[in-house]
Amino acid sequence: MATNTSGPGSHPADRLLARIDRLKAPVCVGLDPVFERLPDELRRGSDDLETRVSAIASFSCALIEAVCEQVPCLKIQAACFERYGYLGVKAMGEVMRAAEASDLEVILDFKRGDIGISADHYAASAFDPPTDETCSQPGWVTINAYLGADGIKPFLLRPDRGAFALVRTSNPSSDAIQERKLDDGRTVAEAVAGEVASIGSAHIGQRGYSSLGAVVGATKPQAALRLREIMPEQLFLVPGFGAQGGGADDVKPCFKPDGTGAIITASRSVIYAFEPGDANWREAVTEAAAQLAERIGIIAGLR
Amino acid sequence: MATNTSGPGSHPADRLLARIDRLKAPVCVGLDPVFERLPDELRRGSDDLETRVSAIASFSCALIEAVCEQVPCLKIQAACFERYGYLGVKAMGEVMRAAEASDLEVILDFKRGDIGISADHYAASAFDPPTDETCSQPGWVTINAYLGADGIKPFLLRPDRGAFALVRTSNPSSDAIQERKLDDGRTVAEAVAGEVASIGSAHIGQRGYSSLGAVVGATKPQAALRLREIMPEQLFLVPGFGAQGGGADDVKPCFKPDGTGAIITASRSVIYAFEPGDANWREAVTEAAAQLAERIGIIAGLR
Numbered sequence: 001m002a003t004n005t006s007g008p009g010s011h012p013a014d015r016l017l018a019r020i021d022r023l024k025a026p027v028c029v030g031l032d033p034v035f036e037r038l039p040d041e042l043r044r045g046s047d048d049l050e051t052r053v054s055a056i057a058s059f060s061c062a063l064i065e066a067v068c069e070q071v072p073c074l075k076i077q078a079a080c081f082e083r084y085g086y087l088g089v090k091a092m093g094e095v096m097r098a099a100e101a102s103d104l105e106v107i108l109d110f111k112r113g114d115i116g117i118s119a120d121h122y123a124a125s126a127f128d129p130p131t132d133e134t135c136s137q138p139g140w141v142t143i144n145a146y147l148g149a150d151g152i153k154p155f156l157l158r159p160d161r162g163a164f165a166l167v168r169t170s171n172p173s174s175d176a177i178q179e180r181k182l183d184d185g186r187t188v189a190e191a192v193a194g195e196v197a198s199i200g201s202a203h204i205g206q207r208g209y210s211s212l213g214a215v216v217g218a219t220k221p222q223a224a225l226r227l228r229e230i231m232p233e234q235l236f237l238v239p240g241f242g243a244q245g246g247g248a249d250d251v252k253p254c255f256k257p258d259g260t261g262a263i264i265t266a267s268r269s270v271i272y273a274f275e276p277g278d279a280n281w282r283e284a285v286t287e288a289a290a291q292l293a294e295r296i297g298i299i300a301g302l303r
Numbered sequence: 304m305a306t307n308t309s310g311p312g313s314h315p316a317d318r319l320l321a322r323i324d325r326l327k328a329p330v331c332v333g334l335d336p337v338f339e340r341l342p343d344e345l346r347r348g349s350d351d352l353e354t355r356v357s358a359i360a361s362f363s364c365a366l367i368e369a370v371c372e373q374v375p376c377l378k379i380q381a382a383c384f385e386r387y388g389y390l391g392v393k394a395m396g397e398v399m400r401a402a403e404a405s406d407l408e409v410i411l412d413f414k415r416g417d418i419g420i421s422a423d424h425y426a427a428s429a430f431d432p433p434t435d436e437t438c439s440q441p442g443w444v445t446i447n448a449y450l451g452a453d454g455i456k457p458f459l460l461r462p463d464r465g466a467f468a469l470v471r472t473s474n475p476s477s478d479a480i481q482e483r484k485l486d487d488g489r490t491v492a493e494a495v496a497g498e499v500a501s502i503g504s505a506h507i508g509q510r511g512y513s514s515l516g517a518v519v520g521a522t523k524p525q526a527a528l529r530l531r532e533i534m535p536e537q538l539f540l541v542p543g544f545g546a547q548g549g550g551a552d553d554v555k556p557c558f559k560p561d562g563t564g565a566i567i568t569a570s571r572s573v574i575y576a577f578e579p580g581d582a583n584w585r586e587a588v589t590e591a592a593a594q595l596a597e598r599i600g601i602i603a604g605l606r
Binding site for chain 2: 032034049077079080082083084085086087088089090093111112113114115116117118119121122124125129130144145146147148149150151166169171172173174175176177178180181182183185188191192195
């Protein structure tokens with residue numbers, strides 16, 4: 001592996017794959033911090049807005065420290081921070097900075113989907129934030145593809161940043177839209193996948209993967225198999241492993257035979273791998289992250 | 304019209320329709336403020352982050368004052384504020400408060416689409432913001448329906464708040480997904496419309512409209528006609544009039560024969576209805592809003 005694939009100016013897929021190779025762990029920890037589930041020691045004290053946001057930021061930074069030697073990638077759920085207004089958004093920038101300092105690849109899971117100058121603005125909000133010390137830049141974002149290329153391309157303009165487009169989500173009600181059959185025999189999700197593959201083909205890195213990836217839920221193995229064929233150049237970001245019900249058999253089809261092509265995400269099963277009163281919660285999180293890396297590394301054939 | 308339909312505790316569709324009735328103007332001004340297009344007098348001075356955000360907030364508040372007696376509704380484009388990080392988000396709360404104080408119905412155009420607790424968080428970020436003086440609550444939000452009911456229902460839990468789900472967008476590339484034919488002869492957008500109609504039927508107000516509305520672009524009149532049939536209980540939020548190319552013939556099918564059922568949105572043609580150096584830009588904006596209200600009021604048969 002050329003070392004320049006992990007530098008800040010590199011193609012995002014090359015950079016992410018280099019980080020995965022180093023740890024032999026094609027996994028991502030999903031940071032979805034909810035105040036009520038934080039360790040007791042962080043929920044002590046008064047219960048005003050600033051205290052809550054501060055507790056969430058402290059937890060997030062401790063979590064980054066606890067997992068950064070086990071996993072290559074952190075997915076930050078924007079909703080958990082935006083829920084607290086501008087103070088939450090400010091804290092999210094601080095957390096992103098801590099993740100970058102720990103050499104984690106950061107995916108900002110904000111699922112934006114808009115067109116024209118609004119899409120440009122959302123891309124800028126992630127990749128070209130205002131020159132303020134609390135802002136930072138994720139390597140990737142998640143986006144919604146329902147508006148077509150107009151809603152996707154603005155996120156692919158920077159050569160070292162990428163986006164994962166929602167193709168097949170892991171939630172129960174997604175079938176009502178995504179699994180509907182078209183008159184050509186494909187499903188709606190497969191049509192979206194075709195769009196993603198087509199748009200992404202203009203942005204391929206040295207390892208053969210595009211800076212436009214795809215979100216493919218871990219609870220739909222049959223769908224994943226077909227989507228893997230339609231999108232050979234897409235990295236799959238695969239949520240739903242663990243708490244949402246996806247298991248080893250469900251995620252296996254997301255990988256290619258060489259063990260590349262997918263990043264399996266687990267959130268609650270890692271970040272809340274402790275009882276609220278457990279003083280050793282950091283160690284429990286590290287252990288859960290190591291187990292995730294081990295388990296998925298074996299499934300992918302990297303260990 | 305009972306006066307209680309415009310109170311803070313009322314059904315959002317009844318409230319919005321009462322405001323439309325009062326002005327005989329089924330229109331919405333889209334507030335998409337971009338620093339480079341502000342009046343010269345607001346762009347003077349230094350060019351740092353805080354000055355930019357402050358200029359955008361000043362413009363937004365002046366614009367609210369300029370249009371609030373002409374139109375019943377303001378759509379705030381979140382991207383224009385989020386582009387400036389937490390300072391922009393803070394300013395957006397202040398602008399929303401000014402809009403409410405001016406008795407405008409506010410639609411927060413943030414197009415979120417997520418599931419589970421993340422959707423709950425996004426709904427809370429709009430409708431149940433932290434108890435901070437700079438935060439405010441829109442009457443409506445826009446959401447993305449690609450994830451199905453799981454991504455929609457969390458926004459319908461408050462009886463006095465509503466959501467417009469993206470069904471058929473006005474951008475050129477939307478056809479690649481939304482206009483594809485299913486094996487039952489419908490388009491993908493029509494299938495989404497069917498979901499929206501079904502979910503929305505549990506949330507109908509006194510006037511027969513749901514608190515779940517639909518975004519239907521003004522550039523697709525044929526599609527609009529079919530969507531009006533599939534979604535008789537949905538208010539249509541119709542962007543794309545004016546600058547995006549939609550005209551009178553394009554928006555007419557969005558209305559029912561009685562002139563209800565649609566809110567036509569214009570952004571740039573109203574909020575930038577002036578030359579940058581024009582000292583009377585406020586008056587020009589008021590005049591453009593009045594013309595929009597007049598033109599659409601006639602198309603709908605309300606004037």
